[in-house]
Each structure stands twice: as structure tokens, then as C-alpha cells.
Amino acid sequence: LGYNLRNPLFKDLKVRQALSYAIDRRSIIDGVILGIGRPCTGPFSHVSWAYNPAAKNYEHDPDRARRMLDEAGWKDSDNDGLLDNGGKPFRFTILTNQGNNERIRAAEIIQRNLKAVGIDAKIRVMEWQAFLEQIDKRSFDSIILGWSMGRDPDLYDIWHSSKTKKGEYNFIGYANEEVDRLLVAGRRTFDIGTRKKIYHRIHAILAEEQPYAFLYVPDATPIVHKRFKGIEPAPLGIFYNFNDWRVPKDRIEW
Known part of the structure; x- marks a missing residue:
């Protein structure tokens, strides 16, 4: 759930944190993806080396949300x-797109969660192209949307304060000088240990500041016919070695 940080409603850090305490991520996971996933604390999946396990976690706590508000x-x-x-x-x-029932159901659960703490959240579902135009x-x-991350954790285009123009991906208007410096530093070294510290810090800052209410990471459940060989599942998916997949000659069917 990304907030337009230009909107006065979302400029207050305490308000954004309160919203995150109000949202029941476990209910979203159970009700939207049948429990096949886990709560998300920041921009990196738990299977990424950039993931910071110590990042702030927002357990569902509506009483705390009310106090903070x-x-x-x-x-x-x-x-x-x-x-x-x-x-x-x-x-x-809350704006989201047609044709994605997971996002619509998540919006409905969030709507109920927020109503319970005294917030009126309307849901607007738009055709995909119109949705993108509103974002631009x-x-x-x-907005409710999802990100698919690559194997490298570089998120410069999403979080750097220079990337807020039309057609760019920092459409919520997030700006943090330390995050800007870290994003640049993460691009300037190949040392994994150094980069890990950089991205752990980015994760911690974003978890604290909640420019998004990070919701969940779904678990993948791919199904492949047993005739295929050479498949090596990895934390970020099974397609990274797609060129090595094969079907033995004696198993080829026409």
C-alpha cells in the first residue's frame, strides 16, 4: 500500500506507522493467497541476501494504532x-487495478481494518491503462500494487528522490538524503559484504518510515512435469537456469 507523500494526510510519520499497526497482514495472507506467503517488512524478500531480519515489524495492533493517531x-x-x-x-x-482480484481483496481487508480504528478508506478500481495514467x-x-524484484537488490529507480518525474517509479514522492546516498553507494561497489550492510540499512530506514505499508511476499508454487530435467529451484524463482532445462530423448512425446 503506497502513500502519495505529497498528500498532507501522509506526511506525518506517526500516522503512517499507525496505519501499519492497523493493517492485519496475516488476515490478508490467509484471505487473499490462502496462507501461502508471509508478512513483508520492507522492499526486500526474505530470500534475498539484502533482507534485514532486524527491520521493524508491524504486528497487527489496532489499540496501538488508535493511540498513535x-x-x-x-x-x-x-x-x-x-x-x-x-x-x-x-x-x-485506495486505488488499484481491475483484473487483479488479489489486490482488490487486499484493499477490502485493509478498508475494514482502517474502519475499525476510525478511518474511512474508499476503494477505487480502475482499468489498467487508466490506473497507470493516474499514477503518472x-x-x-x-495505491495497491506489487513489485517483482530481480536477483540484484538495486532499487535506485524506485526510491531515489531524483526519480519522481512522470513515467518514473518513485511515484509516491519519497525523499530521504541518507537513502539517496546509500542507493548510490550500493551501485559503486561489487563487494557483497559492503553492499549487504548498505541494503540492510536501506531496509531498516524504509521499515521505520513506512512510505509504503509493506504487506506480504507470496510463496511461489510452480508445477513442472516430471519429464523435465535440469531444473534447480532457487530462492528467487526457478527460471534463472531455464536454458539448462531439457527433456531426455526417451521421454520426448509428440
Whole structure:
């Protein structure tokens, strides 16, 4: 769940953290992908060497979410069940795309979670091209989407503050000087030990700042016919050695 950080609602760190405590990731995993996955704490999958196991984790805690929102100035001043601040209700729209039932169901669970702490989240589902146009125009409050990461953990194009222009991938408008420096440093060395420290720090910062409410990483369940040989499953998928796959001559079927 990515927040448009240009929106005043999401500029307060405490508010973003409260939203993350309000969201029940386990219910999303169980209800959307049948439990075949695990909660996500940041931009790196748990199978990546860049993953930081010590990064902050947001267990579902609606009471804590309510306290943090209250501390941030959001109170139900008129007892209508909806938080407000200075007369403005806490209301925003979650944007996602048609044709992806997992994202739509996740949005519905998040909507219920947020309602329980006094936040009115509307869901808007758009055709794919229209969805992309809204992102390009930065015309959204929040969005649900997913990232597919490669074997290298370089995320410069997603998180560097210079990548916020139309058509670029830092569409939420995230900016952090330390993250910028680390992203550049991660590109300038081949030493895995050094890079690991760099990306662990990036993971820790993003987990703390919650520019996204990171939701879940699905487990892959590929099925391949037993005639195929040479398949070597790896943490980031099975297709990395696709050129080595083969079917023995005596198993070829026409």
C-alpha cells in the first residue's frame, strides 16, 4: 500500500506507522493467497541476501494504532466513529487495478481494518491503462500494487528522490538524503559484504518510515512435469537456469 507523500494526510510519520499497526497482514495472507506467503517488512524478500531480519515489524495492533493517531491529533471529536483533525475527517481513497482480484481483496481487508480504528478508506478500481495514467499524473491518495524484484537488490529507480518525474517509479514522492546516498553507494561497489550492510540499512530506514505499508511476499508454487530435467529451484524463482532445462530423448512425446 503506497502513500502519495505529497498528500498532507501522509506526511506525518506517526500516522503512517499507525496505519501499519492497523493493517492485519496475516488476515490478508490467509484471505487473499490462502496462507501461502508471509508478512513483508520492507522492499526486500526474505530470500534475498539484502533482507534485514532486524527491520521493524508491524504486528497487527489496532489499540496501538488508535493511540498513535490520537497522539498525532486525530480524534473522534463528534462521536461519529470517524477520526478528524481540525474539522477534517480522516478519509482517503485506495486505488488499484481491475483484473487483479488479489489486490482488490487486499484493499477490502485493509478498508475494514482502517474502519475499525476510525478511518474511512474508499476503494477505487480502475482499468489498467487508466490506473497507470493516474499514477503518472500523481493523482491518487494511495495505491495497491506489487513489485517483482530481480536477483540484484538495486532499487535506485524506485526510491531515489531524483526519480519522481512522470513515467518514473518513485511515484509516491519519497525523499530521504541518507537513502539517496546509500542507493548510490550500493551501485559503486561489487563487494557483497559492503553492499549487504548498505541494503540492510536501506531496509531498516524504509521499515521505520513506512512510505509504503509493506504487506506480504507470496510463496511461489510452480508445477513442472516430471519429464523435465535440469531444473534447480532457487530462492528467487526457478527460471534463472531455464536454458539448462531439457527433456531426455526417451521421454520426448509428440
